[in-house]
Amino acid sequence: MEQQQSSYLTFPTDLKKQSNNVNDWFCGAIEDWGPASKSRFGFTPCFEYRSSDMIFSFYILTITALSIKARTLYLLSDNPQDLSFELGATLFITSVLCIGFIVEAWPRSSTKVQQSSSVPIYDKANLFSQATYFFYFPIIRLGNIKTLTAEDLDNQLPECVYTANAQPRLDRYWKTEQYNARIKGREPSLFRAILRSHLIHVPALFTVRVTRVLAGFAVPAFLSLLLAYFQDIQDLSPSQETAVHRFGTGNSSDRSMRDTSLEYGLFLVFAMFLAGLCNVILVAVSRQYCMTKGLEVRSALVSMVYRKSLKLSPGSRQLSTTGQILNHVSVDADIWSDGGLVLTLWISVPLEIFSALYLLHKTLGWSAWVGLLTMMSMSPLQIWRAKIFNKLQRQLSELSDERxxxxxxxxxxxxxxxxxAWERPFLKRILDVRNRELEVMRRSGALDAAMSVVYTSPTLIISLVTLSVYATWGGPGFTPGVLTPQVVFVSMTLFSMLRNPISTLTEATSSTVRLVVSTSRIQRLLLREEIDSGAIVRELRRPKDSSGESAIVVQDATFSWFKESVLVKASGAENQDDADETQALLQEPQDSGVSHMQQPTLQHINLSVQSGSLVAIVGRVGQGKSSLLSALIGDMYIFHGYAKTVGRIAYVPQQSWILNATLRDNILFGLEYDQERYRRIIAASGLELDLAILPAGDQTEIGERGINLSGGQKQRVALARAAYNDADIYLLDDPLSAVDAH
Structure with a gap:
């Protein structure tokens, strides 16, 4: 069993091995536990830790159909007290299915398989538990007993929102979008790639949204029937009213007696309750589903931003600062947490408006379209608001980046x-930027407030205008209409239900604009130029010291920090590949009209370093020693020549990089702790005296950028980290200049 579980609970790291089948796009399909996995529609192994959605749906639909059939048989029988055999059999089968439904819906958290399974709690829950949020009750009870910790909240969200699953999926669609954009000669759209990555979920989401709208508008429909039922009760004679309260009294062909029976009234009340309950459940289901997909997109975007920041070229790093990248993660990507909910509003809001108008037309006739005309007259305001809000949102993003x-x-x-003592000038500079940002936020808030009033008050105005028109000309032949309780109550209910989608239009518009603007900002970062990772040939095998194999080989290579170097400009300007003319341009850069910063930093480098040897590069300041090491690790462009490294590389720069963690974590850097090896490296790096001085030894928390360490201590930590990495090639950029002797 454990071997079987490990085969479908692990996520494949090699994306090339993933299937291109459309079913594999679903969350967990490749691992064989998701909604489109083969095991999900069978009985093993998925249902060992959760129930079947198909069997669960079968129980619900069958019980509903049999209940309708039982009621039909009861109404068609001449004598309801004398139940027929068919009706009894139907009730018996319905009872058995209800028992099966309870068994299927019962939580299986007590089973050993589910307790030992690493599948998240959400994915273990059955359809009923997900719809009613029953699977959250254990964590709620635990939170009532004690303060929740990170360990308690672990494994609660669906598997698809994890970065390891979400990022490869969106990245695959983003690369496809870039490829299609190059073929069609247009700019790639990250927003389009996000939508296409979740296009497979649209039918299910559309079905849930439509069903919710129908369930919501079933309430005023049943209310209309209930008010008509009360009106019929009042119109009955005393003898008929006495007969109404007796179940099943009267002939089956007497429709008026059936429509005014107590059973029919109770049925309408129960139907209203059931429709309202279904509406609430479907709202929760659709919201949970949309929020999950929004978190999935957010996780993928955050991972893509971090991965891109590690591959930016030197020129791109100047365009995208650290503050801007953090802003992309904390602001732009975070907007997508509600992105799924916002985009689906464009499915439900128009449907709710049209459904309300249809029922209003059935109730008020042509007078209901007066309200539609009033509503349409406000559309230009919506377009104007969207343009102004888009402009303000861009200004706000730019000021936020500057701050x-x-x-x-x-x-x-x-x-x-x-x-x-520059505190006051810099404080004034910060406050100046912040005040400009607050001014834009005030203007945006004032616009939101004004438009909220504009789009909330029309509900009352539309109700007043429509009912007034109906009372004046709403009858046949433009005669005055009759405002009965049925017409007034149903109309007011529909207008009340119409208020929510109308007011939601404002939120949907502004939120969609924010989504588009934030996504375009992330898109600009993802389209930044990357360093060419394939310029240097890398072999990760360990070189053989005894054979004299070269660990580093550089042959006639030219490196530059900028892609638009003299070499590229010269070849592009002359449209020729003559090496002699290019060499002349390199020797006489003053004639090319290109700045000194754009000239190749290293030209015609030839270098061969054997494995196991120690090589020192000596030169004056600005001679290119650090640039050569940067070129070997792939941080520079190579325009011609050949460069190759054999084995893993560890690099120690002049300015050591310190992680905001313990000193031991800075040395291990994610590797497993080997006590003997760790002790030897501490001794070799000269950190023993430093550990004795620190208050908690190697468990001392190192502040941001190593603020509580001296320059020598930080450099020794960097050397120890490189040594613990057990690399084959060590590139040390003047590591001992800051190291003081003990």
Whole structure:
């Protein structure tokens, strides 16, 4: 059993092995536990830890159909007290199915398979538990007993929202969108890629939304029938009214007696309750589904932004600062948490408006279209608001980026700011940017408030105008209409239900604009130029020291920090590949009209380093020593020549990079802890005295950028990290200059 579970609960890391089948797009399909997996529609292994959605749906639909059949048989029988055999059999089968439904819906958390399974709680829950949120009750009870920790909240969300699952899926669609855009000669759209990645979920979501709308508008429909029922009761004679309260009294062909029976009234009340209950459940289901998909997109975008930031070229790093990247993660990607809910509003809101207008037309006739004309007259305001809000949102994003950039610069150089007493000028600069940002936010808030009033008050105005028109000309031949309780109550209910989708239009418009703007900002980052990771040939096998194999080989290579170098500009300007003319351009850059910063930094480099050897590169400041090491790790462009490395590389820069974690975590850097090896590396790096000084030894928390360590201590930590990595090639960029002797 354990072997069988591991085969369908693991996520494949090699995306090339994933199937291109449309069913594999569903969450968990490849792992064989998702909604489109083969096991989900059988009985093993998926149903060992959760019930079958198909069997569950079969029980619900069959019980509903048999209940309708039983009621029909009861109404068609001449004597309801004398139940026929068919009716008894139908009731018996319905009772058996109800028992099966309870068994199928019963939680299976007590089984050993479910307790040992690593599948998230949400994916273990059956359809009924997901619809009623019953699977959250254990964590709610636990929170009532004690304060919840991160371990308690682990494994609660669906598997599809995990970054390991969400990012590869969206990245695959994003690459497809880029490929199609290149073929068609247009700019790729990240927003389109996101929509296509979840296009397979639209039919199910559309079905849930439509069913919810129908269930919601079934309430005023049953209310209309109930008011008509009360009106019929009042119109009955005293003898007929006495007969009404006796179940089944009267001939089956007497329709008026059937429509005014007590049974019929109770049925309408129960139907209203059931429709309202279904509406609430479907609202919760659709909201949960949309929020889950929104979190999935957010997780994927955050991962894509982080991955892209590690591959940006030097020129792209100047365009996308650290503050802007953090803003993409904390603001732009976070907007997609509600993105699924916002986009689906464009499915339900028009349907709700049209359904309400249809029922109003059935109730009020042509007078209901007066309300529609009043509503349509406000459409230009909506278009104007969308344009203004889009402009304000762009200004707000730019000011937010500027504020974060200024704060990042100040915090990075806070020591210099303090030493030169520059607090007030920089504070004034921050407040100036913040005040401009607040001004845009005030204008946006004022616009939201004004438009909220505009789109909320028309509900009352439309009701007043429509009922007035109906009372004046709503009857046949433009005669005055009769405002009965049925007409008034049903109309007011429909107008009340119409208020929500109308007011939601404002929220949907503004939220959609924010989604588009934020997605376009992330898209600009993802389209930034990347460093060419394939420029240097890398072999990850360990080189053989005894054979004298070269670990680093560079042959006639030219490296540059900028892609638009003199070499590229010269070849593009002359449209020729003559190496001699290109060499002349390289020797005489003053004639090319290109700045010194765009010239190749390293030209015609030839280097061969054997495995196991120690090589020192010596030169004056600005001679390109650090640039050569950066070129070997792939941080520079190579325009011609050949470069190759054999084995894994560990790089120690001049300015050591320290993680905001414990000192041990900075050294291990995600690797497993080996006590003996760790002890030897600590001794070799000269960190023993430093650990004795620190208050908690190697468990001391290191602050941001190693603020509580000296320069020598940070450099020794960086050397220990490189040594613990057990690499084949060590590139040390002047690592001992900051190291002090103990």
């Amino acid at each position: 974060i950039r200024v704060m990042t610069e100040i915090l990075s150089a806070i020591k210099i700011v303090k030493l030169y």
